[in-house]
Amino acid sequence: xxxxxxxxxxxxxxxxxxxxxxxxxxxxxxxxxxxxxxxxxxxxxxxxxxxxxxxxxxxxxxxxxxxxxxxxxxxxxxxxxxxxxxxxxxxxxxxxxxxxxxxxxxxxxxxxxxxxxxxxxxxxxxxxxxxxxxxxxxxxxxxxxxxxxxxxxxxxxxxxxxxxxxxxxxxxxxxxxxxxxxxxxxxxxxxxxxxxxxxxxxxxxx
DNA sequence: TTCAGGATGTACT
DNA sequence: GTACATCCTGAAC
Numbered sequence: 001x002x003x004x005x006x007x008x009x010x011x012x013x014x015x016x017x018x019x020x021x022x023x024x025x026x027x028x029x030x031x032x033x034x035x036x037x038x039x040x041x042x043x044x045x046x047x048x049x050x051x052x053x054x055x056x057x058x059x060x061x062x063x064x065x066x067x068x069x070x071x072x073x074x075x076x077x078x079x080x081x082x083x084x085x086x087x088x089x090x091x092x093x094x095x096x097x098x099x100x101x102x103x104x105x106x107x108x109x110x111x112x113x114x115x116x117x118x119x120x121x122x123x124x125x126x127x128x129x130x131x132x133x134x135x136x137x138x139x140x141x142x143x144x145x146x147x148x149x150x151x152x153x154x155x156x157x158x159x160x161x162x163x164x165x166x167x168x169x170x171x172x173x174x175x176x177x178x179x180x181x182x183x184x185x186x187x188x189x190x191x192x193x194x195x196x197x198x199x200x201x202x203x204x205x206x
Numbered sequence: 207t208t209c210a211g212g213a214t215g216t217a218c219t
Numbered sequence: 220g221t222a223c224a225t226c227c228t229g230a231a232c
Contacts, residue, residue, distance in 0.1 A: 041224070050224065052217095061217060078225050079214030085224090098224060136225050188224055 001166045002159035008069035012088040012095040016042035017202045019086075021179045024102055025159045025167045026142040033107030033142055034169055035132060037099060037160075039203040041186045043085070045094030050192035053094035065094035070153025070160075074139070074146050081136030084144050086153075086160070100187070101133045101203065104141075106169055111141040179204050 003022070008015055019040045026033040045053035045065060052075070053062040064073045065087060073085040073096050085096035104111050112120045115137065116127055123131075132141045139145065144158070151158060161167040164175070186201045 043224075052224085059217075075224090076214095076216065078223060079216070081214095081225050083224060100224085130226090134225065140226095186224075191222080192224095 002154060002161055005068070005070045005153050007160075008086055008088050008153065009090055010088070012044050012097060013042045013200055015086075015088045016040040016097040016200065017181060017183075019097055019099075019160070020181050020202045020204055023105065023161045023164055023167060024099065024138075024142065025161055026107075026144065027156055027158075028143060031107060031110045031143075032169075033110055034105040034161075034164060034167060035102035035111075035138075035142065036105055036175065037102050038206065039099075039101030039133070039201070041098040041100055041202075042088075042198075042200040043096050043098060044089075047195075048192070048198070049195040050186065050189040051094070051096075056094060062094060064150045065096055066092055067150065068153065072148050072151040072153075072158055074144060074149040076146060077136070082139035082145050083135040084139050084142075084148075098135060099138055100135050100201070102138050102142075103132060103206070105164060105172060105175075110143075114143050115141045 019037050022037050024035050043051040045051045053065040067087050068091045071087040073087055074082050077083050084099045087096050089095045108120050112118055132138050164171050182203050183199050184201045185197055189196050
C-alpha cells in the first residue's frame with residue numbers, strides 16, 4: 001500500500017518535511033528495492049528562483065512539474081547524473097520535492113551492483129559511507145533514470161510507503177524510534193539569490 | 207579528513 | 220555559449 005496521492009497534493013514544504021522517514025520502493029524485473037528517505041528539499045515554482053519552473057516557466061523540461069501530485073520528475077544534471085523528485089500541490093501548480101538521500105533497507109545486492117558494479121561485501125569504507133547520500137547516488141543505486149520521468153503516481157515501478165510493512169516487507173527495529181528532522185538551507189543553489197536562504201531542506205542525522 | 211579539478215550533456219539565452 | 224538541484228579521484232595534510 002503506497003501513500004495516498006492526496007499526500008502529495010499538500011503544501012510542498014510540508015510534504016518535503018513529511019517525506020523524511022518514509023520509504024521509497026523501487027521495482028524492476030524481479031528486483032524489489034526499498035530505502036528509507038533521509039534527506040529532501042522543496043522546490044516551489046510560484047516563488048522560488050531555484051525551481052526549474054520559477055514564475056510558472058513552461059518548457060519541455062518543466063512540463064512534468066505541472067502534472068498531478070505524486071508524478072515522478074526525473075531530470076539530468078551536470079550532464080551525467082539524474083535527480084528524482086515527486087511533483088506536489090494540485091495539478092497545474094508547478095512544485096516538487098527532491099529526494100537527496102536514502103539509506104538501504106532491502107535489495108542491497110542490487111543497489112551495490114547499480115552503484116559500483118560490486119557486491120556489498122566488496123565495498124570499501126568510503127563507498128559504504130557515501131552509498132546513497134546524494135540525489136545522483138539515489139538514482140544510480142535504485143536504477144532511476146529519465147525513462148521514469150512523468151511516471152504517474154501509484155505505478156508499481158516506484159512507490160512511496162509510510163512503512164516497510166505497508167510495502168509488504170518486514171520492519172527494521174531501528175526504524176521504530178522517533179525521528180528528529182533537521183532543517184537547513186538547500187544545497188547547490190547559490191545562484192538563486194534570496195531563495196538560496198529558504199530553509200527548505202530536511203534531513204535526519206545518521 | 208579535506209580540497210581542487212575534471213567529467214559530461216542538455217536546456218535555455 | 221553558459222550554467223547547471225553532482226560525483227569521483229587523487230593529493231596533501
